[in-house]
Amino acid sequence: MAFGQRTRVRGEAVIRLLGLIPFVMLVFAAPFVNTVEPRILHLPFFLAWITIWTILTPVVMLIMYKGDKRRRERS
Amino acid sequence: MAGAIIFGFVVLAALIGLLARQRGTPDLEGWSVGGRDFGAVLVWVLAAGEIYTTFTFLGLSGWVYGFGAPAYYIPAYTVLAYVISYYLLPPIWKLGKRYSFVSQSDFFTKLYDSRGLGVLVAVVGIIFIIPYLQLQLTGLGLIVNVATDGAVSGPVAMLVSFALVAAFVYSSGIKGNAWVAVMKDIMMILAIVAIGITIPYLQFGGIAPMLDQVAETSREYLVLPGTTEDQGVLWYMSTVLLTSLGFFMWPHLFGPIFTARDDGIFRRNAVALPLYQLGILFVFFVGFAALLLIPNLQNPDMALLEVVKRTYPNWFLGFVGAAGAVTAMVPAAVLTLTAATLFAKNVLQRAIMPDMSDSTVTSVSRFSVIGITAIALLFAIALPNALVDLLLIGYNGVTQFLPGVLFAILGWRVSPWAVGAGLLTGIGVTAFLMIGGMDPLLGINAGFVALVLNFIVASVLGMILTGSRPPALSASEEA
Numbered sequence: 001m002a003f004g005q006r007t008r009v010r011g012e013a014v015i016r017l018l019g020l021i022p023f024v025m026l027v028f029a030a031p032f033v034n035t036v037e038p039r040i041l042h043l044p045f046f047l048a049w050i051t052i053w054t055i056l057t058p059v060v061m062l063i064m065y066k067g068d069k070r071r072r073e074r075s
Numbered sequence: 076m077a078g079a080i081i082f083g084f085v086v087l088a089a090l091i092g093l094l095a096r097q098r099g100t101p102d103l104e105g106w107s108v109g110g111r112d113f114g115a116v117l118v119w120v121l122a123a124g125e126i127y128t129t130f131t132f133l134g135l136s137g138w139v140y141g142f143g144a145p146a147y148y149i150p151a152y153t154v155l156a157y158v159i160s161y162y163l164l165p166p167i168w169k170l171g172k173r174y175s176f177v178s179q180s181d182f183f184t185k186l187y188d189s190r191g192l193g194v195l196v197a198v199v200g201i202i203f204i205i206p207y208l209q210l211q212l213t214g215l216g217l218i219v220n221v222a223t224d225g226a227v228s229g230p231v232a233m234l235v236s237f238a239l240v241a242a243f244v245y246s247s248g249i250k251g252n253a254w255v256a257v258m259k260d261i262m263m264i265l266a267i268v269a270i271g272i273t274i275p276y277l278q279f280g281g282i283a284p285m286l287d288q289v290a291e292t293s294r295e296y297l298v299l300p301g302t303t304e305d306q307g308v309l310w311y312m313s314t315v316l317l318t319s320l321g322f323f324m325w326p327h328l329f330g331p332i333f334t335a336r337d338d339g340i341f342r343r344n345a346v347a348l349p350l351y352q353l354g355i356l357f358v359f360f361v362g363f364a365a366l367l368l369i370p371n372l373q374n375p376d377m378a379l380l381e382v383v384k385r386t387y388p389n390w391f392l393g394f395v396g397a398a399g400a401v402t403a404m405v406p407a408a409v410l411t412l413t414a415a416t417l418f419a420k421n422v423l424q425r426a427i428m429p430d431m432s433d434s435t436v437t438s439v440s441r442f443s444v445i446g447i448t449a450i451a452l453l454f455a456i457a458l459p460n461a462l463v464d465l466l467l468i469g470y471n472g473v474t475q476f477l478p479g480v481l482f483a484i485l486g487w488r489v490s491p492w493a494v495g496a497g498l499l500t501g502i503g504v505t506a507f508l509m510i511g512g513m514d515p516l517l518g519i520n521a522g523f524v525a526l527v528l529n530f531i532v533a534s535v536l537g538m539i540l541t542g543s544r545p546p547a548l549s550a551s552e553e554a
Contacts, residue, residue: 044297
């Protein structure tokens with residue numbers, strides 16, 4: 001494998017890091033979202049935040065899946 | 076009435092399990108991992124089976140009712156467990172396919188080339204499975220007892236339903252489990268969504284008015300640490316990390332990984348499975364409703380059933396009770412099958428009777444189902460409190476398998492002694508902190524502290540002991 005090709009494959013592997021986003025949002029954001037207000041659709045903010053990321057995580061995962069699939073097919 | 080409905084559904088579940096039986100006498104690969112031929116749906120319900128359990132039903136609503144916000148860790152960690160599965164499961168599956176693994180212990184035995192480590196992993200797995208199995212039994216007994224207003228006693232319900240579980244696990248193996256799991260998930264989600272929406276409407280005129288009332292009268296429940304003193308933000312963070320990392324380390328979730336037909340299934344399921352966790356929100360609604368309607372319950376785990384009892388006619392209570400009962404049977408079936416496989420193949424054959432033929436191992440596995448069910452029944456009925464400490468340690472305990480699994484997947488050169496020492500350190504520290512009342516430790520989940528120490532011990536010893544053995548086989552290596 002030529003050097004240039006290898007860096008490209010590695011560069012594309014970066015897409016696999018998208019999975020870190022849900023961790024940042026659901027774990028590391030906790031100190032900033034631990035509040036009752038503002039309430040969203042009457043839900044306390046923290047619970048609404050978790051619900052929102054339950055819905056957005058599949059979106060993030062889908063983008064990662066698509067990119068990762070393209071990468072795997074090429075290599 | 077309710078009793079008859081529950082009985083009907085329990086028998087139906089058992090029939091579905093029995094019908095999934097394959098023709099002829101199964102071999103161990105067919106019985107334990109379905110001949111590695113499961114498609115997306117069966118792999119899905121096996122991986123999700125652990126989410127909608129008796130615990131979700133009674134325990135989570137009880138947590139919301141009793142503690143409030145610390146229960147937020149459950150929807151958060153379940154979503155993240157599937158994110159992790161995207162990375163973790165395909166390489167585990169590939170190795171399993173190449174070396175014909177049927178259990179977690181097989182994975183350790185082969186990749187660390189160590190019979191001793193394999194036996195240790197199997198024994199630890201079985202030790203943590205038994206109390207978990209007992210918990211499913213106890214939950215089932217409680218549900219049936221309450222739903223029938225005491226007409227059916229807990230022990231009778233446990234005996235009948237677990238005899239049926241043993242029967243379909245014995246005859247149909249993991250395939251029976253998976254089909255019953257399909258029925259269970261449908262019932263469970265119908266039940267949860269139905270009561271999560273209708274209870275607020277019937278009792279408060281809607282979900283929004285109920286949420287407003289909770290925010291007014293019980294504000295402290297809605298943010299960490301809820302009504303607890305020590306389950307604050309740090310506890311939440313460490314617990315979510317620990318439990319999401321540990322989810323697939325349970326032997327009964329690790330084993331079924333090998334049932335999949337190909338590894339793409341895991342990646343596709345990982346995209347959609349987090350959405351499945353939205354159902355948990357409705358359990359929160361039920362918990363909130365109970366909080367407002369029936370404060371001062373003796374046993375918070377009864378919150379869901381008590382609210383249902385107050386809101387609906389008896390037949391509906393029967394349906395909810397049936398969903399709860401079937402929900403206990405499915406994880407119980409997978410737990411039993413896993414423990415039976417570990418016992419027959421990874422303990423008995425590997426450590427005690429190496430001459431056992433493969434067909435004998437299969438027979439012993441299947442008969443062990445009866446023995447393991449009997450042991451769990453004995454504990455549940457006669458010694459309900461004997462295993463409480465073990466149960467408490469369970470989740471944190473099995474998570475300690477993680478370093479060994481990760482090192483193997485990454486193909487790192489680590490001695491089995493290092494992994495074993497890390498594992499025992501992790502479990503020892505967990506047990507010491509939890510039984511000693513030091514959980515959380517400085518606000519951090521004790522299991523997380525133990526996992527960090529486990530990683531340190533395994534890595535440091537791994538560096539010292541390297542070279543004494545060939546490198547672990549990695550998934551990236553081509554066969």
